[in-house]
Amino acid sequence: MTTGELSQWHATNPDTYLPPGLAEPRPWQDGLDIPYWEAIERDELVVQYCDDCKAHQWGPEWLCHRCHKFDLEYVKVEPKGKIYSWERVWHPVHPALQTSCPYMVVLVELPGADNVRMVGNLIGDPMRPVTIGEEVEAVFEHHKDADPPYTLVQWQRTRD
């Protein structure tokens, strides 16, 4: 496995960071997170918000973990964050990843939303050094050919 192979993947498939074949995300069967998936399809980042606590919450829950109010609304947040932690993955644990290692996974906190965190890939050369605290912005990666189509929220360095 070399970085060249990942670069090659990017060169010919600029639309998605990782190759197809990984599990495709679906909303919970009880519908909890449907508003999130619909929003990111429109290139809008949303998380849950408790109007009583005036605080954001992520991942989605049926109630506010602070005050136990049910059915929180999903509110739009600025699609910007800071890298909270990161990992460079070298060993493929899934057949779909055999030719895409190494790749970079980041944990991003959203200062505009009470520092809730999201996991995504950091777009760009996976060998480029990463600094915790670096500013990143969301990239909406649309998997239009999937059935049904879905969107993933990825991240890229703001200064690029």
Add this chain to the structure above:
Amino acid sequence: MSDHPMRGRTAISGLGETKYYKRAAAPDGEFKMCLEAILLACEDAGVDPRDIDGFASYSNERSSPDRLAAALGIKEMRLSNMFWGGGGGGGSGALANAVSAIISGQCEVVVVYRSLAQGQFGRFGQGAVVNEINNDGKWTAPFGLMSPAQSFAMRVRRFMHENGVQQEALRAISMASYFHAQQNPRAVMHGRELTEEIYDQSRWIVEPFHLFDCCMENDGAAAMIVTSVERARDLKPEPAVVLAAAQGSTPRNQAAAHNADLYATSNFQHVAKRLYEIAGVGPEDVDVAQVYENFTGGVMMSIVEHGLCAPDEVNEFFTLENFKAPDGKMPINTSGGNLAECYMHGLELIIEAARQLRGQSPNQLANPEVALVASGPMVTPVSSCILGVDR
């Protein structure tokens, strides 16, 4: 300070382990190995297997008490107990449940056990190959974050960042396990020495974990007989007294998409505090520690959160010399542990703690009196226990 009702009331009497094998190398199936380990533990304790009246296990153990009780001809089963939660987080928790059952008078002889044939039933280190995902895995798996190593590397990296920890600290943990395994003929990695060079040159699995930072995957089974301390005194071996066993979690530790309130943690902050209160001892009293290695980074945080080292002293304290038995400042994983003896989901670590107190370790300390076990860092819930000698 008054005695805690759990402290010193029960003991581990019998220790039983099958031969430990590389993954898929066991000649026997998982259930058969489980029976073998239980019989060995009974033989060691000197109890009739038919007198076992309780079963306690963890991590979705497949060898269930209904089937075991039938096979063993158990006279009266009074407890069939499973600790919820994955990985090795329930090792000391299963012991805690056995202890509670005995102290509350529900049972007299409980077997705590774990059997694991990863050749027969598949591996933990691979991502599931599925077409779609609608549980909380959807927040990570589509980004190629799906194995335990990948889940935990993120926490460990954050801890290293917050505390300025260098890679050499993780290396020392791995070196200690391999060093101790060389004196332990039962260890799967017996005869396979690890040097700093071999560690440094080993491939990355996921940064900051090299190959040697990750546990093995094995086949085997292990069991312990737990009974009241009074009954244990009438049995063959010297009892390893349970001073404390505790289980639990920090707030929202498994909140989806890595949103735990305390993120860079092995999840032992609350458990460790309660553990010492129950035991009536402190970190300064611990002579030897068996600290679950799913990944070395979890060992690092467990040692810190059990108060054995300050977070800003990790780089200085984490050396092979300090971790070595018998004379290191804090000998750890003295049988080789999950990295180099066997990945028996950490039950082998509790057994090794008891062995140290009996004076039967392959890397024996001089008269240790207090042995700590931390089970399964970074999962929810986690658990730990403190064993002592009978005085």
